[in-house]
Amino acid sequence: MMTNPIEQFREAIHASGLTPPEDIEADGKLRRFASNGRRNDDAGWYLIHDDGIPAGSFGDWRTGLAQSWRADVGRALTPAEEAEHRAKVDAMRREREADETRRRAEAAATAEAIVTAATPATDDHGYLVRKRIRANGALLHQGKLVIPMRADGRVHSLQFIGADGEKRFLTGGRVAGCYFSIGNVKGAAVLCVAEGFATGASLHEATGYPVAVAFNAGNLPATAQAMRAKFPDLPLILCADDDYRTEGNPGMTKAAEAARAVGGLVAVPDFGADRPEGATDFNDLAQRCGAESVRAAIGRAMAEYRPDGESHTAGDFASPAWPEPQPLSAKIEPEPYPIDALPETIRAAVDEVAGFVKAPLAMVASSALGVLSLACQAHVDVKRAEKLTGPASLFLLTIGDSGERKSTCDGFFMGAVQDYQAQQAALWKPEVERYEAELDSWSAERNGILEAIKAAGKSGKSTDDLRASLAQLQHAKPESPRVPRLLLGDETPENLAWRLAREWPSAGVVSSEAGLILGAHGMGKDSVMRNLGLLNVLWEGGELSIGRRTSESFTVKGARLTVALQIQEPTLRSFFDKSGVLARGSGFLARFLVAWPESTQGYRPFSEAPANWPHLAKFHRRIAEILNQPAPIGDDGALTPQMLVLTPAAKSAWVEYHDAIEKELRAGGELYDVRDVASKSADNAVRLAALFHVFEHGIGAIGLESFEGASRVAAWHLNESRRFFGELALPAELADAARLDSWLIEHCQRERTHLVGKSFAMQYGPLRKRDTLDAAIRELAELDRLQVRKDGKRATLAINPSLLGFVEGQRCNSANPAKTRRVGYEN
The missing domain is CATH 3.40.50 (Rossmann fold)
Known part of the structure; x- marks a missing residue:
């Protein structure tokens, strides 16, 4: 057993996965070190007291790791020593939290300044070209891509990506719960959550779905929970990196954990038996197998989601009882x-x-x-x-x-x-005021001449001169x-x-x-x-x-x-x-x-x-x-x-x-x-x-x-x-049927289903009045474009499958399709 408390502390840091500092000072002050062993990195921190029972804490700002430590003195502590230790731990926690708050505030201010100074990135940046993706809202600053990391409507930190793919985070910036948005969530059928920017870009470009980029596997659960809070009714798909070469496969593990926390789905890229070395994520899948393989992976995940919570079998979908749908005029x-x-x-x-x-x-x-x-x-x-x-x-x-x-x-x-x-x-106000004054003067003069003409007429005097003056004045109107x-x-x-x-x-x-x-x-x-x-x-x-x-x-x-x-x-x-x-x-x-x-x-x-x-x-x-x-x-x-x-x-x-x-x-x-x-x-x-x-x-x-x-x-x-x-x-009732028909088909194709609850259609479809909706449903049913299926008081609209045109997803290299897993939903 080690008796030197400094060596015990060093071993604890190493056991947590961090690279401990060469020199450890037990002076009770918060100190920083390179937790990844690289020069100029100070994401690691530690604080240790050697008075009384040695105790301390350490962690990593980048990953959010924080652990408390107490020296092993070879015996149980007395009640007084326990109380003293708890007080030390509380003091260290408060100091660490104060320092973290200050560092994060400084980093957020720096991030805002860089975002303001940055310009929109163009698609010819070396990293984007190598990854075969577009800029998707990324910024450019001093030759590097800048990816803003947002939460609660604010920029908290930044990720910098060089043309060679080197990535680093802004020192001291918050990571947990921060994300970068690609695409627009309005009207989307699903929201994807992915680890990296290139992965998220490939997903969005292949599917059109919005993506929240979490930046690393450890941040997937926090990002997924943030998305669930913002969009409580939107299906979430955790698009995992398959870190098959890394012990514990953190990409898969954290994606599954996040999906369980928010009731989401997990999609995993499958490269088949001839998987290229180093291929782990959806960007790799897009580059090697094409966008169709990415779409197929997400489509299969969506196929398992049912907004009405029912279990739908393939036999039900492919029922031969459907007649040929009649066209809508x-x-x-x-x-x-x-x-x-x-x-x-x-x-x-x-x-x-x-x-x-x-x-x-x-x-x-x-x-x-x-x-x-x-x-x-x-x-x-x-x-x-x-x-x-x-x-x-x-x-x-x-x-x-x-x-x-x-x-x-x-x-x-x-x-x-x-x-x-x-x-x-x-600018023209003085001229307008001058014109109004001249017009008032002109009007007064005109009214005077008109009154004189009226008076002369009553007295039988000639009005020729007055009329000539009036004509001349009319030409001088301002x-x-x-x-x-x-x-x-x-x-x-x-x-x-x-x-x-x-x-x-x-x-x-x-x-x-x-x-x-x-x-x-x-x-x-x-x-x-x-x-x-x-x-x-x-x-x-x-x-x-x-x-x-x-x-x-x-x-x-x-x-x-x-x-x-x-x-x-x-x-x-x-x-x-x-x-x-x-x-x-x-x-x-x-x-x-x-x-x-x-x-x-x-x-x-x-x-x-x-x-x-x-x-x-x-x-x-x-x-x-x-x-x-x-x-x-x-x-x-x-x-x-x-x-x-x-x-x-x-x-x-x-x-x-x-x-x-x-x-x-x-x-x-x-x-x-x-x-x-x-x-x-x-x-x-x-x-x-x-x-x-x-x-x-x-x-x-x-x-x-x-x-x-x-x-x-x-x-x-x-x-x-x-x-x-x-x-x-068209007559109004048939026009309503056409609008409902378009909405139902688009919704079902997007959600990969052929069943829609009638109440759901009334709430989200184009016809919000019950009588209007019922009339449109009757029209479509008569044209064999849908059927109404009832289960007690519940009515479900079943759309004629031949209107939907679902196509089996493309596979990568004609091998196995991308795998999908469902977590948290029960059919």
Whole structure:
């Protein structure tokens, strides 16, 4: 038995798995050492007293290890010695905790400073290239990747990764319970938890699912518990590293422990019999076997999860009793919003806002595009071909329920426009005040002449001189200064035209309540045709004279208008009923880029606002730069925007896009039923291309890259128009059935099941009223698209399997598929 207490203490440190320091000082002070034996590392700590019964404690800040120690003196301690020892232990604990708190606070402050100074990483960083992954939100600082480690809405520490793969944590920073998020949890079917950043990136890129990166196996349980607290109803999959060469396989052990703690699932990569040396995680699996193998692993784990808690057998799923499902009329499948088609700065800002607001992605993107159109429309027009020119303005219409946060999205992106408008109002305030004073003086003089004319008439005197003075005065009426006012509210179309003609020739109508506009008095049966025609002219950038009986007539010329609206589906249906065929027959709605995204309500857990918005700030800076360029306004008050042309390559792509659509407009073509909308798609595509180009490059010829991204966005909106206008032509009850059918199929494919509880469908599906839901279910049952199965009072919707198209997952190297294990759930 060792009698030297210092040697006993050293042996205890070694037995815990740490590298003990060469020199140990028993002076009762907290000291640090290199727990991994590397120079400049001070993650280890110890504290030892040698007075009385020697006692101490030691640990590692990096792993969270902390142990108390007492020397073996070869006998039992007396009660007094026990009390003295407990007091020492308590004192050491308090000192260690105080030091830990201080170190963590210092590290958090350092981490925040580095995050602020860092820039977004690009995909060409050496480590990312070697791991074949994208940056996924990682930052770059002094040549190293920086991965923020967050918890409770704050950055507590950082992980640094060099191009050669060397990793280190910020000294003194907290690790336990900290994580890095990849992807967006809104609407996700599952949340994955993984050890390393590269593993998490491979999982997200293969599946699209959000991932919480725990940074090491020991932190998996704490990270999983943090995710369970934030998302209590979301299935969690612990994506284990298979550390088959390490004693105890810590990757598997800790993943299983974490899954048991939160009722989660475990997925483990299986490389088959010919496993490459060193292949342990899902990044290795993705590189060697492809993304399909990763998707198969997660898919098999999800196959074991049932949101309604029932046990479903393969025989039940594959029952031969199912008839062939009948088609739903006019049903068009939705497509994912092409976020990657947006210019990089806009895409990053949209992702950043969507991650916090959790509104539908298409709605967030439409808010950004509305601001882009509003900022650029005064400066550029676009030429498609000879004799085919027009504005770059956009009309955007998002169809969604109240509460989808359209106003919130607009608020995030409108910041630069609102600032510009306020700055211009302050700048022009002296001129406005001078004009108002001159107008008051002019009005007083005019009223005096009118009173004199009235008095002369009563007394029989001549009024010729007075009338001549009045005519001369009328020509000297002060003119109001033109103050930029870009954001207009719920204006009637005629008042909107007056403001464009008299106040400022470039403006936008942005509203989350389009019903106030489309349902206004100006859209009544007697005036709807005139006002729809007026808005059509403004979209085209044309000229229109408006005569008034009771006030001054005026002409709108060279004006540009952006419209970005949200409307509820019943309100739009009512507008159609009220306007008859005019809304589509006049081409009004055909000019809109329509979005009809699935609601995210019910899938928006609370999250704290980020401390910084670097991508949104960059978007605002560019919008401000464009707005601060002088608007090209002629003496007549009309805009004279610069005409942008397409490069030869972009022109060829535009012609190809135009002709592909044109071919489908003929009878029997895919776009025949929406030919009014489709005929404007090529025009909208080139408008978007002009906006993308100006935002990214300024004035100049529009390149192929801008047009290709724009055409993808325009094509997506065209598909949305097909979806909506196709279903709008259906009776309301069949349209409801189509909406429910789409939601059920998407939900079942995502969750890898064919059974959905009726109560679950009512709570989370698109139809929240019982009568409406029951009617839609009856429609779908009659079309053999679902069956209603009852067990007592419980009703379950069984979806026809042929609608779901499940495919067996791909295997790695044609060997065994990735293994999945279920922990904590009982079928």
